Amino acid sequence: MKRWLALLLVLLAVPLPARAVPVSGHVRFVGRAPGVSVPTIVYAEALDGGRVQPGQFKMTQSNKTFMPHVLAIPVGSTVNFPNDDLIFHNVFSLSRPNPFDLGLYRAGAAKDRSFTTAATYRVFCNIHPQMSAIILVLPTSYIVEADNNGNYRLDLPAGRYRITAWSERAQPSSVELSAGSGAPAVPDLTLDETQFAGVQHKNKFGQDYPKSAYDPKKN
Ligand SMILES: [Cu+2]
Numbered sequence: 295m296k297r298w299l300a301l302l303l304v305l306l307a308v309p310l311p312a313r314a315v316p317v318s319g320h321v322r323f324v325g326r327a328p329g330v331s332v333p334t335i336v337y338a339e340a341l342d343g344g345r346v347q348p349g350q351f352k353m354t355q356s357n358k359t360f361m362p363h364v365l366a367i368p369v370g371s372t373v374n375f376p377n378d379d380l381i382f383h384n385v386f387s388l389s390r391p392n393p394f395d396l397g398l399y400r401a402g403a404a405k406d407r408s409f410t411t412a413a414t415y416r417v418f419c420n421i422h423p424q425m426s427a428i429i430l431v432l433p434t435s436y437i438v439e440a441d442n443n444g445n446y447r448l449d450l451p452a453g454r455y456r457i458t459a460w461s462e463r464a465q466p467s468s469v470e471l472s473a474g475s476g477a478p479a480v481p482d483l484t485l486d487e488t489q490f491a492g493v494q495h496k497n498k499f500g501q502d503y504p505k506s507a508y509d510p511k512k513n
Contacts, residue, residue, distance in 0.1 A: 313452075314449035314450060314451060315449070315450050315451070315452055315473040315474065315475070315476075315477060315478070316447060316448075316449055316477050317338070317447065317448045317449070317450050317455075317457070317471070317473055317477065317478060317480060318445070318446070318447045318448075318477065318480065319336070319445075319446060319447075319457065319480035319481075319482065319483065320443075320444050320445055320446075320480075320482050320483075321334055321336065321440050321444035321445075321446065321459045321467075321482070321483045321484070321485055322444060322482045322483070322484045322485070323444060323461075323484075323485055323487060324484060324485065324486040324487060324488055325463075325486060325487040325488030325489075325490070326463070326485075326487050329442075331442055332461050332462070332463060332487070333362065333363060333364035333439060333461065333462075334439065334440040334444065334459060334460070334461045334485065335364065335366040335430060335437065335438075335439055335440070335459070335460045335461070336437075336438050336439070336440050336446040336448065336457065336458070336459050336460070336483070337366065337432050337434055337436055337437040337438070337448075337457070337458055337460070338434060338436040338448050338450055338455040338456070338457050338458075339432075339433060339434045339436075339455060339456045339458070340434065340436075340453055340454070340455055341453070341454040341455060341456060341470065342453050342454055344434075344451075344453070345435075346368045346369055346370060346433060346434060346435050347368060347435040348367075348368050348369065348370030348371040348372070348435075349367065349368060349371050349372075349435075350371065350372050350374065351365060351367050351371055351372070351373045351374070352373065352374045352375075352376070353365050353373055353374075353375050353417070353427060353429070354375075354376050354378050355375065355376070355377045355378060355379055355383045355385070355419070355425070356378040356379060357379065358379065358381075358383075358419075358422050358424060358425055359425060360417060360419075360425055360426065360427035362427070363426075363427050363428070364427070364428050364430065364462065365427065365428070365429050365430070366429075366430040366432060366437045366439075366460075367409065367429065367430070367431055367432065367437075368431075368432060368433075368434060368435040368437065369409065369410065369411065369412045369431050369432060369433050370408070370409070370410060371408070371409055371431070372406055372407065372408045372409075373406065373407055373408075373409065373429065374404055374405075374406050375396060375404060375405050375406070375407070376402075376403070376404035377399055377400065377401055377402065377403050377404065378401075378402075379401060380401045381401065382398055382399065382400055382401070382421060383398075383399065383419050383421065383422070383425075384396065384397065384398045384399070384419045384420040384421055384498070385405070385417060385418075385419060386417070386418060386419075386420055386498040387415045387416055387417045387418070387429075388416070388496075388498070388500070389413060389414060389415040389416050390413065391411055391413060392409075392410075392411055392413070392415075394407060395420075395498055398420070398421075409429065409431040411431065412431050412432055412433045413431055414428060414429075414430055414431070415428065415429040415430075415431065416428055416493070416495065417429055418495055418497075418498075420497050420498045423495075423497070423503040426493070426495065428462055430460065436448050436450055436455075440459070450473045451473075452473055452474055452475070453472070453473060454470065454471070454472050454473075455470065455471060455472075455473060456468050456469070456470050457469050457470075457471060457480065457483065458483075459483035459485055460485075461485050461487065462490075462493075463485070463487035463490035464485035464486050464487045464489075464490065465485075465486070466485075467483040467484050467485055468483070469481050469483060
């Protein structure tokens, strides 16, 4: 047999990976002023089951701010928390089911934490009350951030999915759909942010922060 023919037969015998179906849609924001940027996460959960691929992620403490403010990750992932400031910071969460406290740590240090349960973790620093973040631990790897206009695109293997839009200012909004050979039409997902009034929080002991902690020059 000619060599090229043998090669062709080998190539034909290799199964092609399932083609991803592009699922594009739009999140409609109610009560969000134009131009205001609020992280908006869109994720797809496979209704027929499917593997979740965890990964390595990073949430930095820089200029007394957690960056990014919202981090959405597949369950089982690990987050690295480096302190990029020249001062001490702390990272803690009182969120169930797995509250945690990474302790106080110095400039340049970093700590890791694995998130093995899907849940929403509100993350704070016990020294600086103005520092807050959210880690959204999701039972899926299909996660994207919508742009400021609410547009998003997910590339999904064929199957049935629940698509959910999330922002910290609204109740999540979901729709179910089938992604087949062609791109499905996805109804708009609406996030109603009119009821959002900010979130107050306590320190890691469940108490108010000391008054002095509110002076940004002092800390
Ligand atoms: Cu801090």
